[in-house]
Amino acid sequence: MSQSGIRTSKVSPGALTLWLAGRTWLWLWLVISMVPIVFMLITSIKPTALANDIPPAWIFTPTLENYAAVLLPGAGNSEGFANLLLNSAIVSLGSTALALILAVPAAYALSMRSFRARKGLSNWILSTYMFPPIVAVVPIFLIVGRLGLMDTYIALIIPYAAFNLPIVVWILRSSIIQLPYELQEAAMVDGASSWTILTRVIWPLLVPSAATAAVLTIVLTWNEFLFALTLTRSGAKTAPVGLQQFTGLYGTDWGNITAAATLTAAPILVLMVLLRRQMVSGLAFGAIK
């Protein structure tokens, strides 16, 4: 880049100090912020006998015993963490599918030029992003209870889809608006209905942004805690909620807790590392492309 060219041509002491300070801060941050992650990974593969040692043991033979103990049902652990991970996966994928089914047509409508209410509705949908889940959770708890849906997947899937709709609709809508309008015009001249335009013209071009929005929804729903804590007991309990109850079940068996934490965080870590630009831009509603 030309920046480095400029820098070498004329380096003032002040600029050099700033540059050094910036690099130092950056590397210091990176090293310190890795501590919890390193702790989590290392403790999860420590033999149980060493897990609670102080000073912390750094040299040991790695073992997968903690993962085996956590995943399978056993003493004091009637469910097995594998079940909770499966629940998390079902709820995440289900709510993501529902969010996309709802959002694609909505985003299309919000891109229509003949649609008078589109600006107002877009803004309303965006503003629902403000709606605090804690305010919704009390009524939803009562309604779900009355409908007998407590501790079912559906009780999580629908709220999760709704609370992620603003992000998904806005990502998709921005992508549709950026497509050349001539494509739609050409199809209209050929007599295509709006449904045909959506399914044959727009959808194929929308797949990449829909994939981004889908991954983002999976991440957000996988990580969700408040609704899962409130609306599930055991049948549909998700991994983040199960984690919190680990402390009670096991005292402080750090090997098991960190193994479960690693299992919960790992899929999201992988997705995030692979798609970091898209994820951050998606969470910023595509406002920083």
Place this chain on the structure above:
Amino acid sequence: MTRTLAPSVERPVQRIDPPARSRPPRPRKRSSPWFYMAPSLIVLGALTIGPAIFVLYSAFRNDRVLGGAGKFVGFDNFITALTNPSTQHSFLVTIAFVVVVVALELAAGFALALPLSGQTRANRFGAAIMLLPFAVTPAAAAIVFKQLLNPNFGWIGYYLGFLGLPEGTDLLSDPTTAWLMLVILDMWQWTPFIALILMAGLQSLPLEPREAAMVDGASSAQMFWHITLPQMLPFLSIAVVLRAIQAFKTFDSFKILTGGGPGDSTEIINLGIYRIGLQTFNVGLACALGVIFLVLLSLLIPLLQRVIGRRADPEEMS
């Protein structure tokens, strides 16, 4: 823009013969946008407007889940919510928490984004590493922090012992340090998000103004204050608004790390509503708190629409 010149064709001027392998005939009128909007509006309405109406209704009643039918009590719940010291406290600590973490994360994130904005291989690696904490499931992060802070076996107590921290200090048992730990956890998790927004912003800035200033002999500090910072304002405002909204929704870390304690020193409003509404089942009071919280948050909506709306489609909002 050129697009405005093209007449928007609302419906085909004339329907041309259907193509050979056409589907069954459709109604002549193109389906209304409302047809496409309806499913989303129903679900979103049911999960936002519905609860809002319920909350508003219940806020004026003294319903208790386990206590039989309640009755209308007027503004009693609101009066309690606004005058009770413990609920006042939870509103104040919520606002303080949001202001503090947003300010600190913005400063720390900008300081990370500046050195990371050059597109070198080391920086790309650094940015990927930096994002890792953001990717950790918040509940898992809070559990891990709790283990690290364990006064008997935690790494933090042990290694900070070398710096003079007395052995067996429980950093979560004192209100001040408990707050500090929650702020650190939040910064650890969310600063990378802000840094990456600002990094993307820095990389999209035009170079010319900086080059011109450099030719004119501006110092680095002058360049930062007079050129980079003003150019970055839109990105800074996106980061602040989005982060503030998310910070108001914080629940996991407080619930797991301190549970609102010691005492009620870290009981933010989210925890307060949870405890009052879903543990002691005073639905009326929880709903009154919810209404006040909704009103408070709705003050942020115009800011959100301005920063997202304008950046997301410049041609429409103008």
